[in-house]
Amino acid sequence: MKDFGFTITKDRQIDYDQHDHRLLQFVLENEPSFQACISCGGCTATCSAGNLIDFNIRKLNMLLRRGETEGLEKEINKCMLCGKCMLVCPRGINTRNVILKIKEAIQKFR
Amino acid sequence: MTKKVAIIGGGIAGMEAASVLSRMDIEVLLIEKRQQLGGHVGEWDHLFPNFRPASEITRSLLNALQNNNIKICANTVVTGIARKAGLFEVKTNQNQNFKVDGILLATGFDLFDAHKKEEYGYGIYENVITSADLEKKLKGGNVLTTASGCVPKRIAMIHCVGSRDEKAGYFHCSRVCCITAVKQAIEIRQKLPNVEIFCFYMDLRMYGKGFEEIYREAQEKWGIQFVRGRLSEAGENIDGGLQIKSEDTLSGRPLKMIVDMIVLMVGMVPAESTSQMAKMLGIHLSGDGFIAHDDVHFGSNITNVPGIFTAGTITSPMTISDTIADARSAALKICEYIA
Amino acid sequence: MAYHHFVLPFSIGMAALFAILMVKFTIWIVKLESVDKRLIRKNLFSVKTLDAMGEVFMESLLHRKIFRKNPMLGYMHMSLAFGWFLLILFGNFQAQFYTRTMLHPPYFPIFFNFFVTTSEEYLFKASFEFLMDLFLLIVLTGLFIAISKRFYSRIVGLKKTTKLKFFDKLALTSLWFIFPLRLLAESFTSGLYNNGDFLTGSLGSFFARHLMVEKLALPAWWGYSLALGFFFVALPYSRYMHIPAEVLLIFLRKYGVRTRREFTSYSDIEVRSCSRCGICIDACQINNALGINNIQSVYFLRSIRERSVGDEKLFTCMLCGRCENICPVGIQLSDLRMTQRNKNGVQNTSTYDFLVPPKYKVADVLYFAGCMTHLTPAIKKSMLKIFDIAGVNYYFMDSDKEACCGRPLIQSGHYENAAKLMEYNKKLIRQSKAKVLVTSCPICYKTFKEDYKLNIHVMHHTEYILKLVEVGILLLEKGDSKVVYHDPCELGRGLGIYEEPRILLNKVARLLHPDEERENAFCCGGSLGSFNLSTQQRNIIRDDALAKLMKPNPDKLITACPLCKKTFSKGTKVQVLDIAELVAASVIVPEAKKALDMQKHETVLVE
Known part of the structure; x- marks a missing residue:
């Protein structure tokens, strides 16, 4: 079967109990503001990288909160850390630190 | 001896409270900083959920003020309040000096200053207006046009401007903007049947009586489209068109769109005078900058200072129905206090 | 010969000290980067050595x-x-x-x-x-x-x-x-x-x-x-090692050695040169406004010595440069902090292969607004207005599909990733054949100027606008508004642009002066240098800075950075403007002058 990559919605359930939540725990412990997301999509709308390529930081974070980490590394590498998302976030989430922590967690738990 | 109450603020909360108190044989001083009574409602065209003219509300409230117990002080600003022998001494900029038994604060709210959300382009791009600007245009009765005089083909209504936004400094939900957007969208469509309208929202909060019904009417009858996504920024094309960026979060894709006009649904924020007043009187504010009640359930209208009461949006954003109810309950609390 | 046993402790101690110092100095020098060694060889027998001696006298003694x-x-x-x-x-x-x-x-x-x-x-x-x-x-x-x-x-x-x-x-x-x-x-x-x-x-x-x-x-x-x-x-x-280390540091600095992206032997000397005077603690807004007093440079350097640099010390700092500005030893504290942020391995493997250069345009002047400026459209609009009035042949490089300049990645320690973005932007800049690159964002400006190694003029819009005014292409009308100017960190302490904005502002408004300005200016609190300050903490820093800036009671607060503007405008009722906006609103364009301007233009560009 062709691998459509991470951003294509897979035709299956989120098997929450089977997922490895260490990555999420690590991010939440180190950047608690991550919890406050209401999925408004402001970050994705303003994203410099998302303006150029299929890169949805909101969805990525949402999937991470559900324990879905497949393909995360490849996706998160698209971020340029420019900080626009941080400026528009209505919930005051430290989005850049979330990215740093996700990258750190990937290295840690790979 | 007749008891006397000063009501500061002549919007709908102050007016309703004044008429109720006057009917209970209490003398009322209604102090309003502007020439006209009626506050923000006085500047509105039609009201949700039944599209009734706002002037009906102000007119009927004004009629109820025709009572000998009520003295209206327009163009008057309170400069000082002091407590003397169980009474309050209220000083004004007109060099008046009133002695009253109780005070009702009904100074309302301010509209969020949309300039603060610079990325939305208010004050920078001509075709970005606020919900209040739109209401003025509707009230003026002229055909809605863009700055260059054309009939708009597509309009975006942006919810939560200055509400639920930590970056703007306001966490709270303003409660009325979602339904106002729906109301205004329908009104625009009634006047301009060919215009496309998109509402950009984070959550739709149709909690009041009749709200859900007109939301549904907006979809079914008027074809208004709803996009779940927060606007991140707006830019201007060479031809004056506005490009907006948002994410269509339900399809998970960034969304770009050219529109002819953007309407920012500005939120209700604490009035500048609220914090000054609170400081002068020693009244507690809650974290959102509105006046606090010590008891969330039983404490409405009561402040931490005995003898000083609140009515209306000085404590939180409210619809007109809620404001009227709040004003009546404030009148009751004052009566109990001075009796 | 005069002798008594009691001289032994002194003599032994003295000998030990010299021996240890010799070893330490030798190791430091041997371990220096080869470029740095070349610098020493080149400059050892030059007036720079005398210069260094003078500085040792002035500073160490x-x-x-x-x-x-x-x-x-x-x-x-x-x-x-x-x-x-x-x-x-x-x-x-x-x-x-x-x-x-x-x-x-x-x-x-x-x-x-x-x-x-x-x-x-x-x-x-x-x-x-x-x-x-x-x-x-x-x-x-x-x-x-x-x-x-x-x-x-x-x-x-x-x-x-x-x-x-x-x-x-x-x-x-x-x-x-x-x-x-x-x-x-x-x-x-x-x-x-x-x-x-x-x-x-x-x-x-x-x-x-x-x-x-x-x-x-x-x-x-x-x-x-x-x-x-x-x-x-x-x-x-002990901490007193800073005395000999600082002497060595002064010599190396005079020879042109500087802190690099990586932690080098020179960085080690810097770390040892800290006298732990604590002046940096008092300069730090994170201490003054937030009361966090364990992350300041003096403690940070200690944690480097003890190999215990934690995230808090590393990523809370806003890299505003106030401590560096005031450090009596002249340690490059911000750069030193960035050497510790250096990421490796999978954290630094972005390819950014989605960056495909768009069809380029040849122009005299390139305008790079910067990511942040897209969230402050008034600045963008003012700059475009100024370009148009001045009749500049410009190309708006990042008008739509923009790549970041790379500075935020550098600040987070992703140097390899940053290099890829820089390579992409460089290609675009080269293709345009422009002679001047103008940017509105001091963060971009800093990196374009220092890291890109471009052979064209790189200017912040403050400098560029002033140049246009000086050659007479832009005519300004003086208004009577009272303004205070806020020096953005990267523009002021970062690159020493203090005069240009003030000359400009004196031409269009009445410039008032807060107590702390120029190199002592505060950070607005919005800095991209910090990664883990919360919005609430940033707001406290902002309000603290605002209170001091607003003391002269201005009608307008002027800055020259989109991020400072965005940060400050949420914290005050006073109008916050970028200098470009104020200038754009004060421009007079007599039609008759236009033709003449076109000629004058050439001179600016050729220069």
């Missing part, structure tokens, strides 16, 4: 910079360092004049008064005796302040003083004892032989009257020698 910041603290450091230096220098002269030879054991001048007790005459005897007492007195006053500072740091105007480790304590205690013991030893001996000058002489005769000085003298000399010995042995492992 006189502590001029500390003086300027805080006279009391400056006097403390100067009296200890320079006073001691004079004691050694004149002690050696004294010994030479006495022995009439250069050859005497190293301990001889140190314990001169023990060995030379006869009233034998030598050249300038009286002057030497007076001077040696005077210098000792100066050192003792400095020591008095230093000891008081340990207990009451407010005496020297510092809110917080640094915390100590074991070797620091050993060295500090020895240091405290050295000079009081010297005073006692010399006084006892003077009392015994009835000599000495105003200090040791009078104290000596006082002691002789009340104490058994003949029994006390030798133990005091032993104590003095021991204190010196301990101090010398502890020195290389």
Whole structure:
């Protein structure tokens, strides 16, 4: 079967109990503001990288909160850390630190 | 001896409270900083959920003020309040000096200053207006046009401007903007049947009586489209068109769109005078900058200072129905206090 | 030959110190990057060496910079360092004049008064005796302040003083004892032989009257020698290592060596050069506004030495550069912090292969607004208006599909990732054949100027607009609004652009001055340098800075950075504008001048 990559919605359930939540725990412990997301999509709308390529930081974070980490590394590498998302976030989430922590967690738990 | 109450603020909360108190044989001083009574409602065209003219509300409230117990002080600003022998001494900029038994604060709210959300382009791009600007245009009765005089083909209504936004400094939900957007969208469509309208929202909060019904009417009858996504920024094309960026979060894709006009649904924020007043009187504010009640359930209208009461949006954003109810309950609390 | 067993602790300590220092210095120099070594070889025999010596004198001995910041603290450091230096220098002269030879054991001048007790005459005897007492007195006053500072740091105007480790304590205690013991030893001996000058002489005769000085003298000399010995042995492992390290640092800096992205041997020397004076703590807004006082540079450098750099120390800092600006040793604190943020492995493997250069346009001037400027459209619009009025042939490089400049990645330590973005942007810049690159964002400006190594003019819009005004292409009308200018960190402390905005503002408004401006300006709190400050914390920093900026009561607050503008505008009712907006609103365009302007244009570009 062709691998459509991470951003294509897979035709299956989120098997929450089977997922490895260490990555999420690590991010939440180190950047608690991550919890406050209401999925408004402001970050994705303003994203410099998302303006150029299929890169949805909101969805990525949402999937991470559900324990879905497949393909995360490849996706998160698209971020340029420019900080626009941080400026528009209505919930005051430290989005850049979330990215740093996700990258750190990937290295840690790979 | 007749008891006397000063009501500061002549919007709908102050007016309703004044008429109720006057009917209970209490003398009322209604102090309003502007020439006209009626506050923000006085500047509105039609009201949700039944599209009734706002002037009906102000007119009927004004009629109820025709009572000998009520003295209206327009163009008057309170400069000082002091407590003397169980009474309050209220000083004004007109060099008046009133002695009253109780005070009702009904100074309302301010509209969020949309300039603060610079990325939305208010004050920078001509075709970005606020919900209040739109209401003025509707009230003026002229055909809605863009700055260059054309009939708009597509309009975006942006919810939560200055509400639920930590970056703007306001966490709270303003409660009325979602339904106002729906109301205004329908009104625009009634006047301009060919215009496309998109509402950009984070959550739709149709909690009041009749709200859900007109939301549904907006979809079914008027074809208004709803996009779940927060606007991140707006830019201007060479031809004056506005490009907006948002994410269509339900399809998970960034969304770009050219529109002819953007309407920012500005939120209700604490009035500048609220914090000054609170400081002068020693009244507690809650974290959102509105006046606090010590008891969330039983404490409405009561402040931490005995003898000083609140009515209306000085404590939180409210619809007109809620404001009227709040004003009546404030009148009751004052009566109990001075009796 | 003059000798006594008590000189042993001093002599051994001294020898150990020199040996350890030799080893340390050698290792440092050997480990330097080869580019840095080349710089040394190139500049060793040049006027730069003399220059460095001068600076060593001014900074390591006189502590001029500390003086300027805080006279009391400056006097403390100067009296200890320079006073001691004079004691050694004149002690050696004294010994030479006495022995009439250069050859005497190293301990001889140190314990001169023990060995030379006869009233034998030598050249300038009286002057030497007076001077040696005077210098000792100066050192003792400095020591008095230093000891008081340990207990009451407010005496020297510092809110917080640094915390100590074991070797620091050993060295500090020895240091405290050295000079009081010297005073006692010399006084006892003077009392015994009835000599000495105003200090040791009078104290000596006082002691002789009340104490058994003949029994006390030798133990005091032993104590003095021991204190010196301990101090010398502890020195290389204590904070006092900063003294020799700073000397080396000054020389290397004069030769052109600088902190790099990676932690090099030079960085190590910098880390060791920190005198732990604590001035950086007082300069830090995270301390002043938030009360967080364990992440400041002095503690950060210590955590590097102890290999215990944690996220909090590393990523809370806003890289505003206030501590670096005030650091008396001149350590590149922001760059040093970034060396520790350096990420490796999978965290740094972005390809950014989605960046495909768009169809480029040839233009004279490139405009790079910067990511943040897209969220402050008023700045963008004003700049485009200025370009249009001035008739500039420009290309808006990042009008739609923009790549970031790379600076935020550098600040987070993703250097390899940053390099890829820089390569992409460089290609675009080269293709445009532009002669000038104008940017609205000081963050971009800093990296375009310092990291891109472009061979065209890179300007912040403040500089560019001023240039247009100076050659007469832009005519400005002076308004009567009162404005205060806020220096953005990266533009001011980062690149030294202080004059241009002020000249411009004086042309269009009445410029008022807050207490802290230019290099002392505050950070707005919005900095991209910090990664883990919360919005609430940032707001507190912002409000604190705003309160100070607004003291002159301006009508408008002017800045030159989209991020500062965005941050400040949420915190005040006063209008916050970028300098480009104010200028764009003050431009007059007489139609007749237009043709002439076109000609003048060439001159700006050719320049």
